[in-house]
Each structure stands twice: as C-alpha cells, then as structure tokens.
Amino acid sequence: MTKLQPVLSANWNDKDSFTIDGYTRAGGYKASTKALSMQPDDVIQMIKDSGLRGRGGAGFPTGNKWGFIPQGDNKEHYLVVNADESEPGTCKDTPLLLANPHVLVEGIIIASYAIRANHAFIYLRGEIVHVYRRVQQAIEDAYKAGHLGKNIGGKGFDLELTLHAGAGAYICGEETALLDSLEGFRGQPRLRPPFPAIAGLYAKPTVVNNVESIASVPAIINNGIEWFQAMGTEKSKGFTLYSLSGHVKNPGQYEAPLGITLREILELAGGIREGHQLKFWTPGGSSTPMFTAEHLDIPLDYEGVSGAGSMLGTKALQIFDETTCVVRAALRWTEFYKHESCGKCTPCREGTWWLVQMLHDLEAGKGTEEDLTKLLDLCDNIAGRSFCALADGAVAPIISSIKHFRDEYLAHQRNGGCPFDPIASTIFASSKAGA
C-alpha cells in the first residue's frame, strides 16, 4: 500500500479545482463557516493541539505563533502570508496556488479570525504571473460570495485581503525582510527582538505564515485533531508536500505523512533515471546541508532530518546523480546567495563574494588543499554573524559538499579543471548521444 496521503493535493485533478465553484463543490468554505462559530481562542487552541508546524522551513508550531499575538491590546493585528517561494528547489506553493488558491483564502479567513486581524496580506512572488491571476480571481470571487469583506457569514467578522506582488528578491522570503518590503522599503531583515508578533507590519502585532501552513488549516478544522495526529511522527504531525526534482524518472509533487523516507518516495516515483545512481540530494532546498545515498532511510520529518545534520526546510528534494559535479553545484548555489544577499550585514555581503571567487578557482583546478581550509574558515566567519539566515544557508552547500566529497574538490586540481562532462547530466544527454 502506498504511503502517499493527498490532502492539499486531493482535488488538484478535479474539474475547475481553482474556481470558487470547484472548491465549494469539494467542500470548500465549510471550515471557515465552522471556525467563525467557534471562539477565536478555541481555534488557536485547536491548531496548537493539532501539532501543525510551519511548512516554510523553520518548523515553528503554527498555533503557538498565533498565540503570541497579544489580545485586548486595542491595536490592529495583521496576518501576512509568505507566498514568496524562492528557495532553490522549492516548488510546492506555486502548484498549490495554481490548482487551488481558495484553500489559502479559506485558511486566511480562519487564521485572521483566530488572531483577531481585520486585514490580511498575501506577499506573492512577482515572477509567476499566472499564479497572481489565479489568486487574485479567487480573492475577488471570495468577496463576491461573502467570504471576505464586512460581516462575513453574518458573524460580525470583517476581513480585508490584499494581494501584493514582490519583484524578484529572494531575501523577501525572510519574514522581517518581507515586512519591510510590504511597508514599501528595500527588503532587508530586521533585528529581532522585537518579533513580528509584538512589532510586525507597521509595528503592529503580526503573524507571518507560509502558504502551505495556512492551507493546511481548513482540513484540520474540518476533520479534527485526531485525524491530523494520526498522520506523521511523534513531533512532526500531519501531511506535507514533498517536491521531487532532478535526475529522477518521475519528478513532481508527492504529498505524504511527515516521516516518509527518500527511499520510499523514490520507489513510488520510479527511482533515479535509467542507468544512473544517486550521488547527492538536498532534503529541503539549497540552504539545507546536502545528503548522500547514506541518508536514504532518514525519516523526512523535522527531528529526523536535523538529527542527521541537515534541516527539513521546504521539503524540496533535489536529486543529483553521479554525472553531476558537486563543485559546480556548490559554486552555482553560492553565486545565487551572493546575488541575493541584501547587503545589510558585512559578513554576508562581502563574504559571499569571496566564497564565489574561491570556488571559481577551485572549479577551474587552480585551488589547493590549503584553499579548502581557508574556504571552510571563511564559512565559519560568515555563518551566524548576520541578522538573518541567508548567510547560514549560503555556507550550507559548501560545508556539506566538502564534508562528503572532499576528494572531488581536490580532483579538480589534479585534473587541471573539472573532470565532469556537463552534457552527461542534462536531460537531453541520451537523445544527444543517440543523434
């Protein structure tokens, strides 16, 4: 029997799943109706008790985040959904929003009601126009149906929902940079404390949640805590989207209970591409230290992955086979972090430039073993010395690749350059060979 568990993805293949009619036909907006007849504090308690944890990378308990919002403070509260999906390898929120934007809208209604916010925002990545169209139409249709606006469902709850397009800045996926960006500034992280729950958007109490976290809420309200807790592992409850990409026969979205292993997912997905073997993979995007074939049986839940020295992150399983040069991979990711460093903190702004230069030399065969030591020392001086986690992410592919493939770095020096043929790792390699 398959271990897959489609919940978020269950209706993605139904006719018009992205329309309000399609969503309502599939039982949509029942959960928000139910939640609005509960006490807000009871909704928070229910999400706390469910054990739902953030699906955007950090895994912080969602209900606790909601519970941090001070109540009775006579201030506006805000809910901001982080839909700025840009962590390399991550491709779950985008297909979710294309196929079912209403589940996010419904989750937003419930979460806003719980934290007593009357204005919510979706900060959506600006580089995918069709997702903007789908979400915008969903919001307009939800207003028309009375799910948003004044006195929702006759329960006296008012909610405005504003869709906001980003403009190409990875750093805005970091919650405080996102808030600065939404306020109309350059998207640069803030020093914490104060945390957004105390001083977030416009310095008011704010919850920032990932798309998948909020989209998971309606199912919990509908089906209950026990149903949710029956899935997953002891401290990682529920279902989640695993995004499989790279050198596999069948890349795609695989929704399963937390704790499934890569070996199990690969078995379902038909394995690595024909005639090749797994070399390295990321469990949750490029900022999570890479794994190798040794790690195939690690439970992909928060504790399992961090216990093995990485992070569950966004569950972006990027798979690379033996044709891939790990130095090339690490260099390209490092170039990404250099490009996306916002420039606020010196170790990250300057350090990522030095990392790129050193990796370029190493890839070209001009590096030495001493350079590897220097590179690791540099990483040590970058990680943990900046406001946000971008710098920590930047050094993750370097440190982990040197840990697992030190000799491959040195082979570049012995070989006077990269020993790999880049064409062999492309998807059109075999057709090219046959031509």
Add this chain to the structure above:
Amino acid sequence: MEFTTEQLAIMDKIIARYPRSRSAIMPLLHYVQALDGYVTPRGIEKIAEKLNLETAEVTAVSTFYTQYRTEPAGEYHVGVCINTLCAVMGGDEIYKSLTDHLGIENHETTKDGKVSLERIECNAACDYAPVVMVNWEFYDNQTPQSVKDLVDAARAGNPPAPTRGPNKLRTWKENSAVLAGLNDGLSHEGVQAGEATLRGLNIANKSKGAN
C-alpha cells in the same frame, strides 16, 4: 509626457488597497513598467509625488528588486533558469545556445526590440526542469532547440502558449499590469495543474483503486 487622468485614477486605486500609502510603492512600480516598459524618471517622480516621498526614496526601492528595470525590456523577456538544478539539467546549454542564436548576452535586447534575455534564479518549478520564463510565464521542460524555436516564433509574432499559463502569451507590459493588480480576466485559462504536479496524486489514486 503626462500620465492620463485615467492612469492617475488607477494609481489612486492601487494606493487605496493599503492601510498606509507607502506600501503601494511596489505595485505602483509594476504599473509604471506596464505603461512605460521600465521604471522611467517620470514614473519615479509621479510615485514620489503620490506617496509624499523623495524621488531618491522611490529609486532606492526600485533598484533593490531585480524585476524593476532601468531600461526597456523586449516585447518578449526571456529568462533562462541557471540555478543549480536547472543548470545541471540543461539550463546552461539552453542559455549558451540562446546567446549564440540571438547574438545577445545577459541583460541585453535584440536590435528589433523583440527579445531581451536574463539569467534567472530558481523560479519554483524544479519538477519541470529545465525551465524558461517568457514575460514571467512558465515554459516547462525545455531543450536548446525548443527555446530557439520559441524565440523565433515570438519574433515572428506568433509565440507558443505558456505550458502553465494563459492560452496566448501576453506582452511584458501587459503582464506587468497584472502584477500591479489589474485583473486581465485570464485566470481561467490554461491547465490547473501540469503533469508533474499530479504525479503523486495519480499514484495515490491508482493504488487506492487497486486496493
């Protein structure tokens, strides 16, 4: 050239979406790009005036984000993903063959103004690698040849439809208007989910049917 009364009214509507006006700076910049093709000096001045800011404050924001351009984009703005996974799967070869084919490099535009080129970072479609974006619409599972054909057809005025997008590719300016929040009524077009998106669901359903 002045903005028209209608355009100024649209700007006011964009500002009205937010509790504080400064938050409207990003959609206003997208809107200026929809009108002018890039962030023009007149656009900066108008946004500053509308939001009670200095032009330097607006410029500081606009130059932070890569999607805001300081010069016109081509009618078809082609982004080739060269982040690690797409690069390894063929993005590097696609990018190289495209620069040879078009005779332009990163951030350049063909002489006829039709096609501009950009090396882009991960665009959240890794299960469809290698990925190319045109005017920020998905072209999934590309090859060097398919992208050459794509830009040739675009230059001839007949680009193929995006893989997961509207039935007809819109221009860069038209898509910038969508990002400013102007609904173009095309949300119902295109697939709801691509093949890779449905892989896990289909396997789960098949196994349920077998049990």
